[in-house]
Amino acid sequence: MFSQSEENYIKAIYHLGVEVTKGISTNAIAKRLETKASSVTDMIKKLSEKEVVVYKKYQGVTLTDFGKKTAANIIRKHRLWEVFLVEELNFSWDEVHEVAEQLEHIKSPKLIDELDAFLGYPKRDPHGDPIPDKDGNLPQIQKSLLATLQKNEKGVCVGVNDTSSEFLRFLDKQEIGLGQDIEVLDKEPFDDSFLVKINGKEITISNKVANNIYIQKK
Amino acid sequence: MFSQSEENYIKAIYHLGVEVTKGISTNAIAKRLETKASSVTDMIKKLSEKEVVVYKKYQGVTLTDFGKKTAANIIRKHRLWEVFLVEELNFSWDEVHEVAEQLEHIKSPKLIDELDAFLGYPKRDPHGDPIPDKDGNLPQIQKSLLATLQKNEKGVCVGVNDTSSEFLRFLDKQEIGLGQDIEVLDKEPFDDSFLVKINGKEITISNKVANNIYIQKK
DNA sequence: ATAAATTTTTAGGCAAGACTAAAAATTTAT
DNA sequence: ATAAATTTTTAGTCTTGCCTAAAAATTTAT
Ligand SMILES: [Mn+2]
Ligand SMILES: [Mn+2]
Ligand SMILES: [Mn+2]
Ligand SMILES: [Mn+2]
Secondary structure (H helix, E strand, O other): OOOHHHHHHHHHHHHHHOOOOOOEOHHHHHHHOOOOHHHHHHHHHHHHHOOOEEEOOOOOEEEOHHHHHHHHHHHHHHHHHHHHHHHHOOOOOOOHHHHHHHHOOOOOHHHHHHHHHHOOOOOEOOOOOEOOOOOOOOOOOOOEEHHHOOOOOEEEEEEEOOOOHHHHHHHHHOOOOOOOEEEEEEEEOOOOEEEEEEOOEEEEEOHHHHOOEEEEEO | OOOHHHHHHHHHHHHHHOOOOOOEOHHHHHHHOOOOHHHHHHHHHHHHHOOOEEEOOOOOEEEOHHHHHHHHHHHHHHHHHHHHHHHHOOOOOOOHHHHHHHHOOOOOHHHHHHHHHHOOOOOEOOOOOEOOOOOOOOOOOOOEEHHHOOOOOEEEEEEEOOOOHHHHHHHHHOOOOOOOEEEEEEEEOOOOEEEEEEOOEEEEEOHHHHOOEEEEEO
8 A cells, every 4th residue: 555645656757757758857756746856766765665666766767567557546536536526516627636636545445436436437537637447547539739720620628738726717717618619710920829719709819728728629 | 734643633532522521541542543652642742732632741631622623523524424425335334434534534625515515414424423513513312222221112223332344234134224113022131131123023132232222212 | 558550651763754955976068 | 078057866854653661640459
């Protein structure tokens, strides 16, 4: 069994390691967990002894298969709880993260499977992120950033990159959410902003925003 | 905010303090939490500084009003989660304790109120114990031990004293549960056992068992 | 009332997980 | 290629929460 702290490190390493072949740097982990590099080195050594990561001094870390599976399980719990909070307890998608961050550490073999069944085996969390299955398999869907769409292309919103409350509330205000159809009417070369049609309305979206919305082209 | 450990101490002191006017002894707390007396003394000092308990050396501790309210809130969370596990996630009443012991420490103002509403504001947990309201008020019901019933008296099962898995599974086997009608047909002076009628069946119940079942006379 | 037994506290330590400051290694710039 | 900058590790410390062993206080027995 892993401590809460160990689990947070494992999850951080997993997330930092998506689409990266090299070892994850000490500093990157420290930054993500808002801690100091020296603390990370300490923890890395422990995780290395527990065979969760492979670690060579100054080379960064990589998750072992065991580590990846462990990470997937924590993420599975995190995302299932997020679904529960939004679907059953009236949380909005910008309120769930902090609580799920705690709930993901609850240890109970039965709890998470029953929760999964109770929720109807959801495939994605409230932010559009896929929920790993019991064996840690994570279904990848094909998605692209709204920013990559060309003029007159259409897509449907399937996720967000930035999951901060600020951004999510901004999207709420603009009436942008998962499943929403989005059409690029025009691109402004001056500031790379987008004129899009959402919900029948035409609105302007900054490049930064367009780079934080995932869509599926259609 | 209190740490998980602090919360467990507060809860233990609360439970030990029910119907006791004197201070709760260090040893009693140690026994309940399966820890050492010296550890208890350490923690007691900390809780005393935080004004959760009143403590005089060698005199045991008493919860302050603030401490009582804090305890009630933890117990509220524990019991609401137990209801959730049994009512929604197919846990049986002997499986919930360990998980609720973890869930009770989740910090979220919104979570527990929404859970309460989601569950339909339950008044009692799966073991018949009352659920404190938001302000820490705990409705006391009138209940007595089955062992206090006289021959030919009847009652309905409203709770259990021992909440161990062993005892609860034993009750399941005997088909004894909350809401069950129980009639004392006879008392055996030799071993103080009881002949009772439950579910139309006549069964013999040891004195020990009779001292762990709460009933409401009728 | 004194002695014995029990309870409680103190003293000293340990492990986890964090931190600061300094040393060592690596990477980047010139 | 060397120097400068950056990253990473080490060394030493701190807090929390636990432990054992011993001392002190209280309670119980004679
Ligand atoms: Mn977490
Ligand atoms: Mn999410
Ligand atoms: Mn607990
Ligand atoms: Mn209960």
